[in-house]
Amino acid sequence: MPEVLDRRALNRALLARQHLLAPAAMTPEQLVGHLVGLQAQATDPPYYGLWSRLADFTPEQLGGLLERRAVVRLGLQRGTIHLVTAEDCLTLRPLLQSVLDQGLRGAYGSRLAGLDLAALTERGRRLVEERPRTFQELGALLGAEYPERDPAALAQVLRARLALVQVPPRGLWRSSGAAAHTTAEQWLGRPLAEPADPADLAARHERLVLRYLAVFGPASVADLQKWSGLTRLSAVVRRLRPRLAEFRDEAGRPLYDLPEAPRPDGGTPAPVRLVAPFDNLLLAHADRTRVLSEAYRPLVMSQNGIVAGTLLVDGFVAGVWQLDRPAAGRPASGAAGETDRATVLVRPFAPLDRAGRAAAEGEAQRLLAFAEPAAAAAGTRVRFDAP
Structure with a gap:
């Protein structure tokens, strides 16, 4: 089993x-x-x-x-x-x-x-x-x-x-x-690498599945198809099964993986992170609950396809973030006032404890130093919106 x-x-x-x-x-x-x-x-x-x-x-x-x-x-x-x-x-x-x-x-x-x-x-x-x-x-x-x-x-x-x-x-x-x-x-300056024949095409699909699992596994066939947009990948996975490790999720669905791929213990500490908008971390599975709960999904993904930048706490999406930059021609700080400073806005979905808030603020300051170094040199600005 x-x-x-x-x-x-x-x-x-x-x-x-x-x-x-x-x-x-x-x-x-x-x-x-x-x-x-x-x-x-x-x-x-x-x-x-x-x-x-x-x-x-x-x-x-x-x-x-x-x-x-x-x-x-x-x-x-x-x-x-x-x-x-x-x-x-x-x-x-x-x-x-x-x-x-x-x-x-x-x-x-x-x-x-x-x-x-x-x-x-x-x-x-x-x-x-x-x-x-x-x-x-x-x-x-x-x-x-x-x-x-x-x-x-x-x-x-x-x-x-x-x-x-x-x-x-x-x-x-x-x-x-x-x-x-x-x-x-x-x-x-090079041609597309078109498959030479059906056997070559099949081998390329197999390599694509293996690369996906290396980055997103363990995963189901539905996950593979969600990430790629391709269909009929179950046949590819069947051909690969002798080379794959097989698991089940809590709902009993089959999951496939590379035998040697990392699978840390669920208790492994996960640092607070700010993840990019539209990141495939959130988009590469049919079942996204391994990182994004269904309750929070409408708060992250809009009906018109916008995917917000997210805050990860203990490995799971716990809020969203955005970088607000001054309008062109306005200074990033100084006499124009606080509203003219580049600001990272963090909106947790539930109250953060003291350690979580401090870690989220540190990540936001690090992001501001990356995205707006001049503003960071003048003093970083991070704002938390109430859940």
């Missing part, structure tokens, strides 16, 4: 593999690869995601990786924008094509009926390889050639059918502006 892992055991296993029990002994690029990317539809979350897992990380380190094309931003797992290594961009994007196709059909299928998608895709490839373009530009250019079609839907065809990466300055710390895109092949 497989061993039963309770919620605390699953929590500690997840935190250990996510390097949230202790900082990772990795470079930023290595950590991006280990995590199989960071969700990145907004600019700042990947920076906070690396900050929370690395000692002495600075925004310039990730910005340099983007400018050197060592990491890129593009649509991958669940069809959402992820920051991944260049190698993962080229190898994972073909595996996740069906996820992008499904998203396109679900959102725009009726508006694309009867359209020659292959011809449109090749026209779009020429446009974005001529120079990086925004979706608004692409919609306008393609709309002039297909006047009976919705320009936004035409641009989304390219997002789904081409491996479009967002080029800098998009993704750089404290940058702004619309995302401009070109193909991964053009940007990286």
